[in-house]
Amino acid sequence: MSLARKDLLGMRELTAEDIRLILDTAESMKEVAGRDIKKVPALRGKTLINLFYEPSTRTRTSFEIAGKWLSADVINVSTPSSSVAKGESLKDTGLTLQAMHPDIVVLRHPTSGAAELLARQLSAAVINAGDGAHEHPTQALLDLFTIREKKGRLEGLKAAIVGDIAHSRVARSNIHGMQKMGMEVRVAGPRTMLPCFIDRLGVEAFTDLERAIADVDVIMMLRLQLERQQAGLFPSIREYSRLFGLSVERLKAARSDVLIMHPGPINRGVEISPEVADGPYSLILNQVENGVAVRMALLYLLAGGGQAG
Amino acid sequence: MAAELNEKAQILDPAGIQRAVTRIAHEIVERNNGTDELVLIGLRSRGVDLARRIAKELKMIGGADIPVGTLDVTLYRDDLGKVGPQPVVRKTEIPFSINEKRVVLVDDVLYTGRTIRAAMDGLIDLGRPRLIQLAVLVDRGHRELPIRADYVGKNVPTSHQEQVQVLLTEEDGLDRVLVLKEQEKVR
Numbered sequence: 001m002s003l004a005r006k007d008l009l010g011m012r013e014l015t016a017e018d019i020r021l022i023l024d025t026a027e028s029m030k031e032v033a034g035r036d037i038k039k040v041p042a043l044r045g046k047t048l049i050n051l052f053y054e055p056s057t058r059t060r061t062s063f064e065i066a067g068k069w070l071s072a073d074v075i076n077v078s079t080p081s082s083s084v085a086k087g088e089s090l091k092d093t094g095l096t097l098q099a100m101h102p103d104i105v106v107l108r109h110p111t112s113g114a115a116e117l118l119a120r121q122l123s124a125a126v127i128n129a130g131d132g133a134h135e136h137p138t139q140a141l142l143d144l145f146t147i148r149e150k151k152g153r154l155e156g157l158k159a160a161i162v163g164d165i166a167h168s169r170v171a172r173s174n175i176h177g178m179q180k181m182g183m184e185v186r187v188a189g190p191r192t193m194l195p196c197f198i199d200r201l202g203v204e205a206f207t208d209l210e211r212a213i214a215d216v217d218v219i220m221m222l223r224l225q226l227e228r229q230q231a232g233l234f235p236s237i238r239e240y241s242r243l244f245g246l247s248v249e250r251l252k253a254a255r256s257d258v259l260i261m262h263p264g265p266i267n268r269g270v271e272i273s274p275e276v277a278d279g280p281y282s283l284i285l286n287q288v289e290n291g292v293a294v295r296m297a298l299l300y301l302l303a304g305g306g307q308a309g
Numbered sequence: 310m311a312a313e314l315n316e317k318a319q320i321l322d323p324a325g326i327q328r329a330v331t332r333i334a335h336e337i338v339e340r341n342n343g344t345d346e347l348v349l350i351g352l353r354s355r356g357v358d359l360a361r362r363i364a365k366e367l368k369m370i371g372g373a374d375i376p377v378g379t380l381d382v383t384l385y386r387d388d389l390g391k392v393g394p395q396p397v398v399r400k401t402e403i404p405f406s407i408n409e410k411r412v413v414l415v416d417d418v419l420y421t422g423r424t425i426r427a428a429m430d431g432l433i434d435l436g437r438p439r440l441i442q443l444a445v446l447v448d449r450g451h452r453e454l455p456i457r458a459d460y461v462g463k464n465v466p467t468s469h470q471e472q473v474q475v476l477l478t479e480e481d482g483l484d485r486v487l488v489l490k491e492q493e494k495v496r
Contacts, residue, residue: 025397042384
């Protein structure tokens with residue numbers, strides 16, 4: 001069994017079997033992460049380039065650690081200090097990197113489809129670490145891993161994704177991933193943040209938080225992209241917080257064993273109250289921890305031999 | 310399996326496997342002056358079954374429960390970058406410290422020695438054992454590295470064209486060791 005693909009561009013292209021292989025491999029990788037000596041030689045001699053056109057702490061660090069624990073050489077390129085600041089196009093940056101023969105390129109880019117464009121240029125494996133409002137597949141995979149770890153299964157579970165659905169690549173990737181694994185997904189947010197035709201993805205849309213979270217196994221809160229407040233999608237942060245912020249009070253509408261997730265970075269007191277973020281059912285830090293194991297699994301599956309090169 | 314294989318011979322029957330396991334257990338006790346600080350680490354997947362059987366024998370001999378761990382060597386293989394199907398990474402489960410322990414690695418077949426090389430690298434990453442010994446059910450020769458077994462169930466001279474297949478009840482529903490020969494292609 002192997003991932004029969006060169007790149008990972010989105011959850012939409014994966015089959016349930018692919019996802020299961022990635023999650024199972026990640027379980028084995030998590031054991032390595034728990035050792036005193038966190039290093040295995042699987043990717044010795046392989047080169048991983050992290051190419052980030054947007055700010056990121058957890059995703060970039062997570063890929064860097066994952067690569068290093070597998071013994072790959074990891075190079076970080078962030079745009080303010082690179083030739084991108086001199087106006088080099090993504091295509092030319094890609095061709096330049098290609099000439100240095102990396103095995104894996106991890107790309108974060110503000111434009112939807114950027115990872116696919118790069119994947120067509122490079123013979124290296126390209127992993128999409130977030131492209132515009134399109135997809136963020138490794139986030140969805142680590143979310144699925146975390147849910148499966150806590151609940152023991154994915155099939156038949158119900159999840160509510162709450163926040164700015166329209167602009168969220170995390171939401172899009174999770175909807176695809178959860179549905180493929182047999183979960184039921186609903187979304188909730190202000191009407192201005194719910195995409196038109198969301199029902200075509202097979203999810204139910206709610207504009208009332210308490211109705212959305214009643215009876216679900218997982219609540220996934222999205223970061224309120226404060227930079228979007230100027231766009232007039234909601235009148236004020238305080239109002240958004242009152243209607244869609246997850247507080248201890250609002251949480252009473254949910255089941256007592258509900259899991260609470262957030263891809264980070266969190267706006268404390270906006271979409272999630274500190275008591276909930278730090279509370280007993282919050283998996284926010286488990287998500288970060290599992291992100292390394294899931295990314296190790298992907299790096300191994302895409303570049304760890306089997307396929308020629 | 311790409312090439313057609315013909316069954317050539319059965320080299321161990323259930324009773325033969327049982328005797329080999331019992332003898333290996335006795336030899337382990339003798340060589341280590343008992344079972345103090347002893348741990349068994351089985352290589353996935355049939356090595357783990359054999360390690361559990363040896364532990365059971367050791368308990369009958371010395372009365373002590375010997376810890377058994379599971380080692381998956383996939384991440385340490387030296388042929389990962391080579392063309393071929395990608396091996397599935399499975400879990401290493403060693404829920405005890407191996408520091409200063411007498412570690413007996415257990416595998417079903419010893420052949421080139423490359424798996425054992427990978428296993429020793431894997432073990433050293435988990436701690437510093439006092440010593441490492443190797444127990445195998447079948448030694449079929451053809452070493453490519455300077456590695457030898459301390460405990461051998463049966464030495465079986467083979468050719469490269471042959472395959473040694475170990476079947477154990479836990480995995481396969483029956484106990485048997487077979488030598489299979491590659492069938493000549495008839496055109």
